[in-house]
Structure formats: C-alpha cells, structure tokens
Amino acid sequence: MADSFIPLTIDEYARQAALTDQRKGKHALSFSMLGVFGEAGSLLSEVKKKQRDKASYLGYADAVAEELGDVLWYLASVARRSGLPLSAIAASAADATRLGSAADNDLTFHALQPAHIPITTEPTTKFEHRLLALAGQIGLFVNDYQSGALKKREQMMVSLTQVMRQLIAAANDSGVTLEAAAVKNQHKIFDRWPRDRTFPPPFDLSMDPEEQLPRRMTIEVFERTVRKQDYVFQKSNGVFVGDRLTDNAIEPDDYRFHDVFHYAHVAVLGWSPVVRALLRLKRKSDPKLDDSQDGARAILIEEGVTSWIFGQAQQLNFFEGVKRGGLPLDMLKHIRQFVTGYESERCPLWLWEDAILQGYAAFRFLQKHRRGRVLIDFPNRRLRIKELPL
Known part of the structure; x- marks a missing residue:
C-alpha cells in the first residue's frame, strides 16, 4: 500500500x-x-x-x-x-x-x-x-x-x-x-470551488420509502392574520404541515417563513431532521440512527444553523445579488463545525452554499409576495418557488 x-x-x-x-x-x-x-x-x-x-x-x-x-x-x-x-x-x-x-x-x-x-x-x-x-x-x-x-x-x-x-x-x-x-x-x-459538481448519494438511500425524505414535494406557504397576529401556515396535498409560525422576536423580521430553509436542506442536501420530524419520517427501523441523526439534538443543531445563518443574512440583504461562489468561506466553514457528528458534515461546502442561496431566493420571494408554492426537487437538487393564487 x-x-x-x-x-x-x-x-x-x-x-x-x-x-x-x-x-x-x-x-x-x-x-x-x-x-x-x-x-x-x-x-x-x-x-x-x-x-x-x-x-x-x-x-x-x-x-x-x-x-x-x-x-x-x-x-x-x-x-x-x-x-x-x-x-x-x-x-x-x-x-x-x-x-x-x-x-x-x-x-x-x-x-x-x-x-x-x-x-x-x-x-x-x-x-x-x-x-x-x-x-x-x-x-x-x-x-x-x-x-x-x-x-x-x-x-x-x-x-x-x-x-x-x-x-x-x-x-x-x-x-x-x-x-x-x-x-x-x-x-x-x-x-x-469544485472541479466538477458530483452530488453525494442520499443519506437515506438504503431505507424503506416510508423512512426517506421526499424526493419531490409541493408545499403551499401563506400568511394569514388571526386575532391581529400574523401567522405563516403551510399545507401539502390539503394537509397542514407543522404548526402555524410567528417570528418569535420582539422586532418583526419575517423569520416565520424560515421553514423554507429546511425545505432547501431537503431539496439540495438531502438532509433535515426538522422536516423528518414534521413529516414523521424518522428512521425508526434503525434505533441508533433514529436517536443520533433524527433525534432532538439533531433538530436543535439544524435550527441553530438556520438561525445563525439568518443573522448573517440580515446584514447582507438576505444574500440578494450573491452568486454561486460568493458566500464567505469562513461562513461555510463555521457551518461545517456546527454540524460535525451529523450526516450533513459530509456535504461539500459548495453544496451547502447552493442550499443556502436557493433557500434565501425562496425566502425573498415570500417576503415580497407573502405566499408561495414551494417545490422540492431532490433529483435535480433544486428548490423552486412559484406564485400561489389567493
């Protein structure tokens, strides 16, 4: 050797x-x-x-x-x-x-x-x-x-x-x-900055379909006022996804739309303990995997990463105008440190950048229109968003 x-x-x-x-x-x-x-x-x-x-x-x-x-x-x-x-x-x-x-x-x-x-x-x-x-x-x-x-x-x-x-x-x-x-x-x-962009295989490739993250999925995201409080609701195939969301902040900042970042993680990285919990797709057939990769700590890590990136994005106009290759290297390296010990640490930095930029493109769309139809397209590693009629 x-x-x-x-x-x-x-x-x-x-x-x-x-x-x-x-x-x-x-x-x-x-x-x-x-x-x-x-x-x-x-x-x-x-x-x-x-x-x-x-x-x-x-x-x-x-x-x-x-x-x-x-x-x-x-x-x-x-x-x-x-x-x-x-x-x-x-x-x-x-x-x-x-x-x-x-x-x-x-x-x-x-x-x-x-x-x-x-x-x-x-x-x-x-x-x-x-x-x-x-x-x-x-x-x-x-x-x-x-x-x-x-x-x-x-x-x-x-x-x-x-x-x-x-x-x-x-x-x-x-x-x-x-x-x-x-x-x-x-x-x-x-x-x-890769020579070629070869996507890693799905983390749940060997699991049964009912324990795999969706390869394709459409989620309707919309804002509604209830008793003078603005909430974000989400639906897929007519069924509500998760709870209604607020910003959880003193000053409004539209963080109530933040689940779109988790959908970007699914679409681009093939990873999201948060979405697994929302859609009840935890890998129960493998107790060790379920506990370590899909459990509460993994969910907190993803939420922490999402919140930390949001703080950076607020200072950079939510990455508007940032092209592929333009996110700070130090930011991506910090994310890698955040997720050490979890599946997504194996995702290359360029793929993390794709997930972030696509998630924030969808977020800016929702900021402007207050509603949208989000499409997860994992086979093409894309998160798309379209207008959602009233």
Missing part, C-alpha cells in the same frame, strides 16, 4: 491551485499580494491564540497546516501571474543537497524538507521567530512591489525565492510538511 503513494509535485499543485483562482482582471496580482500578506498574519494569529489560550485552544496544529497551505496558494498565484513556475522558485529556495538531479518540473514538496520533522503541538520560540522572519520578508516583498522595484521577472524571482525560503524553514520549525499543507489546501479549495 505504501508503494502506491505518489509524492505531490510542486507544478501539479500549482496547476490544481490555478483551477480555483476566482480573481481576474488587472488588479489580480495586487489581490494575490494582499492574500500572501494576509495569510502570513493569520499564521501569526494562530500562534498568538495558542499562547493566550494554551489549554483550551485545541485546533492549533490543524490551523497551522491550513494557514501554511493558504500562504502557499497565494504564492502560487503570485508566481503564475508573474510568469514564473512555482517549482523554479522552490528549487531556488531549497537546500541544493536535497534536490539531487531532478528537473524543476519533477520537483516534489517532499524534496524541500528533511525526511524526518519533529511533530510539535505547541509553538516553539524558534517557530515564533521564524514566523516573524517570514512575515517581515513578505512585508519587504509587498513593499518592493508597491514601490515598483519588482518590474522585471528576475527581480520578482529573487524576491519570491526569499519568501519561499522562509516558508520552507517555517514549515520545518512548525513540524508540518509542506506536502501535507498543500494536500490539505487542495482538499479545502475543491471542497469550496
């Missing part, structure tokens, strides 16, 4: 990273420069968090690997936009005694570092100093670019080599291999 492992080449990583670069136009290089600078700051921030919260900050090692990968991604972006192969920069920065006779385009990340790097779970003084040196080198790099001192490719090559040399040394002192950081980075960027 070990013989089947193929080391990741630097050129292959750079090629894969280019596929997820969303920035275009004349300011793209400046944006990449800002990215390198910003991610170096994030790396320093992880060390600061671990020093401040030594016992309680448990994500330090993973965070350092992720931030090293992010610095690497932006370096690849700067190199590409400067017409320089990342492998040539790495070869120039590396210890020549480790490289052997391999051509630059065959250079692997493994060749850049010692064969054995001590694993560390806390920042050492040496690593802190190395990070400050890396940040300082990146600062000089950005300053030289701003001043116009890097107009020639040779000058850019020298400056990028100095940054890469510090990055390799920082990885050595952190106990992280750049290959691990690069692989982690690849997984993250394709989780967010």
Whole structure:
C-alpha cells in the first residue's frame, strides 16, 4: 500500500491551485499580494491564540497546516501571474543537497524538507521567530512591489525565492510538511470551488420509502392574520404541515417563513431532521440512527444553523445579488463545525452554499409576495418557488 503513494509535485499543485483562482482582471496580482500578506498574519494569529489560550485552544496544529497551505496558494498565484513556475522558485529556495538531479518540473514538496520533522503541538520560540522572519520578508516583498522595484521577472524571482525560503524553514520549525499543507489546501479549495459538481448519494438511500425524505414535494406557504397576529401556515396535498409560525422576536423580521430553509436542506442536501420530524419520517427501523441523526439534538443543531445563518443574512440583504461562489468561506466553514457528528458534515461546502442561496431566493420571494408554492426537487437538487393564487 505504501508503494502506491505518489509524492505531490510542486507544478501539479500549482496547476490544481490555478483551477480555483476566482480573481481576474488587472488588479489580480495586487489581490494575490494582499492574500500572501494576509495569510502570513493569520499564521501569526494562530500562534498568538495558542499562547493566550494554551489549554483550551485545541485546533492549533490543524490551523497551522491550513494557514501554511493558504500562504502557499497565494504564492502560487503570485508566481503564475508573474510568469514564473512555482517549482523554479522552490528549487531556488531549497537546500541544493536535497534536490539531487531532478528537473524543476519533477520537483516534489517532499524534496524541500528533511525526511524526518519533529511533530510539535505547541509553538516553539524558534517557530515564533521564524514566523516573524517570514512575515517581515513578505512585508519587504509587498513593499518592493508597491514601490515598483519588482518590474522585471528576475527581480520578482529573487524576491519570491526569499519568501519561499522562509516558508520552507517555517514549515520545518512548525513540524508540518509542506506536502501535507498543500494536500490539505487542495482538499479545502475543491471542497469550496469544485472541479466538477458530483452530488453525494442520499443519506437515506438504503431505507424503506416510508423512512426517506421526499424526493419531490409541493408545499403551499401563506400568511394569514388571526386575532391581529400574523401567522405563516403551510399545507401539502390539503394537509397542514407543522404548526402555524410567528417570528418569535420582539422586532418583526419575517423569520416565520424560515421553514423554507429546511425545505432547501431537503431539496439540495438531502438532509433535515426538522422536516423528518414534521413529516414523521424518522428512521425508526434503525434505533441508533433514529436517536443520533433524527433525534432532538439533531433538530436543535439544524435550527441553530438556520438561525445563525439568518443573522448573517440580515446584514447582507438576505444574500440578494450573491452568486454561486460568493458566500464567505469562513461562513461555510463555521457551518461545517456546527454540524460535525451529523450526516450533513459530509456535504461539500459548495453544496451547502447552493442550499443556502436557493433557500434565501425562496425566502425573498415570500417576503415580497407573502405566499408561495414551494417545490422540492431532490433529483435535480433544486428548490423552486412559484406564485400561489389567493
């Protein structure tokens, strides 16, 4: 099994990273420069968090690997936009005694570092100093670019080599291999910006039909005033779905239409403990699954995620005008943390984004019209909404 492992080449990583670069136009290089600078700051921030919260900050090692990968991604972006192969920069920065006779385009990340790097779970003084040196080198790099001192490719090559040399040394002192950081980075960027959009199979595929979430379903959602109080009612095939809903808030905010987000979870993710409870589709034939994935805690998690996203959406005009690929990565990563331990943690971030954007498109429709016919179309991973006549 070990013989089947193929080391990741630097050129292959750079090629894969280019596929997820969303920035275009004349300011793209400046944006990449800002990215390198910003991610170096994030790396320093992880060390600061671990020093401040030594016992309680448990994500330090993973965070350092992720931030090293992010610095690497932006370096690849700067190199590409400067017409320089990342492998040539790495070869120039590396210890020549480790490289052997391999051509630059065959250079692997493994060749850049010692064969054995001590694993560390806390920042050492040496690593802190190395990070400050890396940040300082990146600062000089950005300053030289701003001043116009890097107009020639040779000058850019020298400056990028100095940054890469510090990055390799920082990885050595952190106990992280750049290959691990690069692989982690690849997984993250394709989780967010995929090469192809292949939908995962339904979580309840093996269950009997009466314990499966609906693959297609139509729900009529409408507002009605009862004793001077506005309520939202829902019906499917003439039968009421759930209880009538209010905003449950002092200031009205239309949250009473929020079940449309759960319907989006069904239509796009194939997941919703809330809808399972509403439609009595809990997987009782598997008591363990019923308890852990369809029970009260799972319902509270979904409601919590929905409420938290709503708070973010209120500040962004309920995501009006946000296109696919436009939701903040940090928001999607927080959602993944929310649902850790539940089925939906296996949903890629891009699919979560689809569910959110489709749910909020339907929500904005209901805000405007106060009623609508919601259509769950799971085979096509779509949530649609149409006018509902009075």
